[in-house]
Amino acid sequence: MSTADGDEPFEGDDRQYSPTRIEGWLQEVNGPGRVQPAQLSRAQLAGLSPRELLRHNDRRQVWHANIGPIQTPQLLTLHEDLAEIVESNRHDGDKTKPAALVDAYPGLGKSTAVRDYGRSFYRQQVALRGETTPDGHRRVPVIYIALSGNTQIRGLNAAICRFYGLPTSGDADTLGERAVDAVLSLKTSAIIVDDVHFLAGSQSNSVRMANQLKYLSNVFPVTLIYVGVGVQRRRILREGLSQEEALLDQFGRRTTPLTLLPFQVEDETGRQEWHVLLKTIERQLVLADKYPGMLAHDLSDYLYARSTGHFASLMALINRGCLRAIRNGRERLDVDVMNQVKNDVAAEEARQELAAAIEAGLLTSRPTAGTVLRRPA
Template structure:
């Protein structure tokens, strides 16, 4: 009996080999749908293999081209791909600032993957000097990152030594950027540079340093960065560093799904229908998510894409392993979700039960907080 390794793909996009795997890795193939009767005819071994394929498939659904994601990609392209300034000019940066659980890192990496492929298709896999062409790179920060840590993360991505002081690491990283024709750097978890509001000037100084040293477009991704005043306070004239950073940075966001109006409800329904088509469960039926679980899933995910997909992924796992082979409220009630979604769940469920909120298009509901006539 030959061993079955499965389709798990373990890599880190913060290292060049892992990033290349994300950029050029083959698209996953959706497993074939089988009925309960067909599953009953599988040998124990074949059923194990089939279920393993379904489990890894459900865990990796996405990214999905939601209106929010497409809008973000359009804005990123406008900023990044218009930055054709010569090396003596500082390129404007982008800041994707949004709440946790909305899929912003996945969305930005998806844009980076598309840009990488586009540039290589246009200019070739190697540079005129014979180096590998790496148009865009991705790094993620950790707590209390300083200038040296930023430079080390870039060197580590390229597989360069991380010994030496901040200036030595910067020189090493810049050489790699120039030789591999890197034009954009995604810096995720940028909020770790400023855990407190009082650190906004220090954060602006570090990011200003990056924009001065690296002749690339910087794409920052973080949580609550604008709340710390990094983009606002400089306009009052109190801090030169903040003013410079604010003028050079365009804020973007990735909003959650909302069902307060008809357009929002239609977008939510479209998302559920798209996800439903990708599920591989023997007892799946049309309307399983978009009709029968629409309000339920909205309340449990609070409109956050990552929370929704975690909930559905875990639900599918439970449906497969129990033989239930479908998603319904009874099964989903047994599935745990992230703490933030569960904390906000009760208020949304109460509003839905009271008729003050619905996720279904074509159903008018009074505005929340007001009594209906």
């Protein structure tokens, strides 16, 4: 069906799916990479028809919203640590496979980083062993589930069944057996359990959940990769003196804690890493008036103060800034544009102290060594 002006409809490149369902996860794992929109000059933008400009801007908006994952040193270290755990877990079915826990502050991109590793491992396994199992089932080496508030044992088992597209009727034991059958049939070797901090409730519930996590590691012949916030602080991995804490420690003995750190600029190494990150992002921006050093020099301190070194906060700022720069015709990012952009509450609350330190010359995010790109005069 054509539009009123005779052009074909334009759907855009939005990809709406849930990675907690097998169809969505397969789209994330196997979906084609996005193609960066053309970098047009102001004269070229002016030469577009109104319809062409709408389409170009739509492509730019979805592109800027989906930049990444970026291979930062933090992400690469996490991937190496996960690979060491997952890919060494070649134990037979009668042995419990050690688990991994990625425990970090919110807004650091830990879920994205873990899913990125899961995607890579999934594709590696399919390339090595084939898309189907010896029994003719689809091979699903990795699955991804996310928990919700106050998740109970039945809900945890149901989330696994829901991912596979299995019925979610029945009690916790029935759902557990159903999930195990799917894991075995589809040759799943790793399960990513996101937002695992939702398992921590009352003390009695924590004990039941500790038993459930032990059950999962005993019954599922997979590596469990937990992702959460403040899990160790809530004593899930700490040895205690009470019987309940001892139960939790059984889980801790089988789990290796990992983390993802925010960017820091207290030393030259940290400043160089921040600089490289901004240069990498800068190259991927599609704005008519962008220039070398727009982010990596001119906005370096500003972006560090406003994001506090948290990757998710940084990318939200840049994405929204690009949208505003496109809509108001500015076609570049600068302090005037960025001051109009709203960011998350946590970043804004921590911003003032960092900004004051930078303003007083007590802190900078700019490297002191090496060549720094600057805007041409």
